[in-house]
Structures are given as structure tokens and as C-alpha cells.
Amino acid sequence: MSSSVPSKTYRINVPCTSANIGPGFDVCGIALSKSLSLKVTIPTEQPTSSEEATLPKIIYTGLDSDNVPLSPYKNLLTRVALYVLRSHGISTFPSGVLIEAHNEIPFGRGLGSSGAAVIAGVLLGDLLGNLKLDKGRLLDFALMVERHPDNVTAALMGGFIGSYLRELDSKDTLAASIPLSEVLPEFPPDAGPQWGKNPPLPPKGIGHFIRFNWAKEIKAIAVSPRFELPTAKARGVLPDSYVKKDLIFNLQRLAVLTTALGRSPPDPELIFDAMADKIHQPYRASLIPGLPEILANFTPTSHPGLLGICLSGAGPTILALATHNFDSIAGEIERIFGQNGIEVDWSLLEVDERGSTVEEI
Numbered sequence: 001m002s003s004s005v006p007s008k009t010y011r012i013n014v015p016c017t018s019a020n021i022g023p024g025f026d027v028c029g030i031a032l033s034k035s036l037s038l039k040v041t042i043p044t045e046q047p048t049s050s051e052e053a054t055l056p057k058i059i060y061t062g063l064d065s066d067n068v069p070l071s072p073y074k075n076l077l078t079r080v081a082l083y084v085l086r087s088h089g090i091s092t093f094p095s096g097v098l099i100e101a102h103n104e105i106p107f108g109r110g111l112g113s114s115g116a117a118v119i120a121g122v123l124l125g126d127l128l129g130n131l132k133l134d135k136g137r138l139l140d141f142a143l144m145v146e147r148h149p150d151n152v153t154a155a156l157m158g159g160f161i162g163s164y165l166r167e168l169d170s171k172d173t174l175a176a177s178i179p180l181s182e183v184l185p186e187f188p189p190d191a192g193p194q195w196g197k198n199p200p201l202p203p204k205g206i207g208h209f210i211r212f213n214w215a216k217e218i219k220a221i222a223v224s225p226r227f228e229l230p231t232a233k234a235r236g237v238l239p240d241s242y243v244k245k246d247l248i249f250n251l252q253r254l255a256v257l258t259t260a261l262g263r264s265p266p267d268p269e270l271i272f273d274a275m276a277d278k279i280h281q282p283y284r285a286s287l288i289p290g291l292p293e294i295l296a297n298f299t300p301t302s303h304p305g306l307l308g309i310c311l312s313g314a315g316p317t318i319l320a321l322a323t324h325n326f327d328s329i330a331g332e333i334e335r336i337f338g339q340n341g342i343e344v345d346w347s348l349l350e351v352d353e354r355g356s357t358v359e360e361i
């Protein structure tokens with residue numbers, strides 16, 4: 001943007017997330033120390049009716065930025081922002097906006113890249129419309145797009161979070177049931193202010209959540225195979241119903257895990273067993289070569305420092321929680337993936353307690 005145009009610049013920062021943490025399928029999420037950050041420059045004066053308005057210009061740097069659509073009607077960040085704006089009766093983006101995205105979250109690896117993009121988009125819409133929505137309301141909009149709460153809630157709030165979707169009355173159920181194609185329509189390339197009907201506001205308070213404690217000694221090792229597994233595909237292999245004993249297996253562990261991860265010093269035996277799962281990982285094993293072996297080959301006794309191991313989100317990333325010996329734990333997971341012909345990248349991450357932030361810079 002030319003320096004002669006008066007403008008304000010903001011930084012939106014959204015952390016990556018690891019969802020499920022073993023038994024907490026669609027319930028738990030942890031915000032971690034990699035992020036999607038947007039530098040957003042907004043002109044403070046808009047063109048007069050005789051001047052031509054310009055659409056947002058989007059620039060990406062960082063991971064997986066080569067194939068991201070840069071049209072504001074195709075890009076996930078701006079489509080979500082436009083949904084928030086249109087729900088408030090604002091049919092177009094302000095003119096002349098510059099969005100510089102820097103991405104550290106690999107796409108389709110189970111570290112919540114789409115959840116982070118959805119939260120960044122909601123925050124962007126709030127900023128562009130000067131809507132000043134509170135966090136609960138921002139979450140409602142995010143949940144209309146990404147309809148499981150674990151990633152988006154942790155990305156927005158930060159820390160280790162448990163969440164559920166409120167049972168809605170029939171009027172709210174109707175409002176929340178509008179298809180995703182109406183929330184994020186495929187805009188024609190020449191979409192203008194008069195295009196389509198604005199979507200309705202989402203019901204209030206769709207998502208409820210609580211923040212658990214997190215013991216400061218616990219770090220997250222994220223080992224990401226170098227292939228993408230779209231979350232939709234990894235949800236597609238899950239059954240529609242479960243047997244009672246598998247549900248009880250997970251519920252018992254989840255009840256223990258949420259408190260166990262907040263206790264200092266952490267108890268490796270308790271956490272390790274509490275991170276086992278029977279409702280998503282076994283079904284996803286067919287999509288992630290090496291997963292059964294990885295889950296079967298690690299214990300706190302065989303790998304001192306390890307607390308627990310699970311699939312991160314829908315995978316294929318493996319999340320190992322540990323207090324020490326990070327290199328050897330990651331190296332061993334890398335070795336098993338290697339035997340299955342899969343290369344990986346790994347990093348040691350901290351829990352991000354701040355969650356998403358927006359600041360003027």
C-alpha cells in the first residue's frame with residue numbers, strides 16, 4: 001500500500017492446535033507454539049462513490065503458501081471474514097485492504113491449520129467490520145464453519161481446553177443447520193455487493209468450554225509425516241456408532257486425563273494409560289502407515305521422559321507429551337515412520353497460554 005494512503009495496521013496471531021489428546025475425540029484441544037499470523041493494513045478513508053473500490057490483496061509467506069488461493073472469494077481467511085461481515089449486513093470488504101499472512105502451521109497434518117485459518121478469518125471479519133464481538137460470539141461464527149469445537153476453541157482461547165456444543169432449541173437448531181455452502185458460498189469471481197442473500201446470524205453461545213490446568217514441565221513433541229491427510233477424509237473412516245465398552249474406555253480415561261495433565265510433577269504411568277483411545281485412532285490406522293507400531297512401542301519405562309503418545313487431531317502428526325529426552329523420543333518415532341517409507345519433520349512445542357491476539361502495530 002502506498003505510504004500516501006492513511007491507514008491503520010494490525011497483527012492477528014492464531015496458534016496451532018493439537019486436538020483429541022487420545023480419548024477426547026472432538027472434545028479436547030491444546031494451543032501450541034506455532035502460529036498463523038496476519039498483518040492487516042486497512043485504509044482509514046474509503047473511496048467516494050465515484051472512485052473505484054479495490055478488493056483485499058493477499059500475500060502469503062511461510063509453510064504451504066504456494067498453493068493457497070489468493071482471490072479473496074476463494075481464500076479461506078477472507079471467505080470466513082466475508083461470512084462474518086455479511087451476517088452483519090456488510091456485503092463487501094472495505095476497499096484497499098492488504099493482508100500479509102505468515103504461516104508456520106503445516107496444512108493437513110493434524111495441527112489445526114484449518115481451525116487457525118477459520119479463527120483468523122473470524123478475527124479479520126470482526127476487525128474489518130469494526131464489530132467488536134466478544135470471544136464467545138467469535139466462537140459462534142467459527143463453529144458455523146468448523147463444526148467440531150476442539151481446534152477452534154483452543155486456538156481462540158489458548159491453553160488446554162475442553163469444549164462441547166450446546167443442545168440448541170428448535171429455532172436455534174434451524175439457524176445453526178444452514179449448510180456450509182451457504183456460510184461459505186462459492187462466490188462468482190465477479191461477485192459484487194448485490195451478490196446473493198446475506199446469511200443469518202448464528203445462534204448465541206453454541207460452544208461451551210472450560211480451561212484445564214497444564215503442568216509447566218510438560219512439552220509437546222509433534223512429529224509430522226511429510227504427507228497431507230485431509231481432516232474430512234480422516235473423519236470419513238470413522239463409524240456412525242460405537243459399542244458401549246469402547247465409549248466407557250474413553251470416558252474413563254478422559255475424566256482422569258484432564259486433571260492428570262495439570263498436576264505437578266506429572267505422573268507418567270497415569271497419564272500414559274489415560275491417553276489411550278478406542279474411538280478414532282484404531283480406525284485411522286489404515287490411513288497412517290506405522291501408527292499401530294508407534295502406539296504399541298512406547299511406554300514411560302521404555303522411553304523415560306515420555307508421558308503419553310497419540311495422534312494429533314485427525315493425523316498424520318504424532319503428538320508425544322514428555323518432560324525430557326525429547327530428541328530420543330522424536331528420533332524413535334522418526335525411525336518407525338522411516339521403516340514405513342515416510343519422512344517426517346518434528347518440533348518441540350510449548351503450550352500457548354495466550355490464544356489468539358489482535359493488536360494495532
Ligand SMILES: Nc1ncnc2c1ncn2[C@@H]1O[C@H](COP(=O)(O)OP(=O)(O)O)[C@@H](O)[C@H]1O
Binds near residue numbers: 076101110111117313
Ligand atoms: N492459512 C491458511 N490459509 C488458507 N487456507 C488454509 C490455511 N490453513 C489451512 N487452510 C486450508 O485448510 C486445509 C487443511 O485443513 P484440514 O484438512 O482440516 O487439515 P488440518 O489438520 O491442518 O486442519 C488446507 O489444505 C487449506 O485448504
Ligand SMILES: N[C@@H](CCOP(=O)(O)O)C(=O)O
Binds near residue numbers: 020109110235313
Ligand atoms: N476432532 C477432530 C480434530 C481434527 O483436527 P485437525 O487438526 O486434524 O483438523 C478429528 O479428530 O477429526
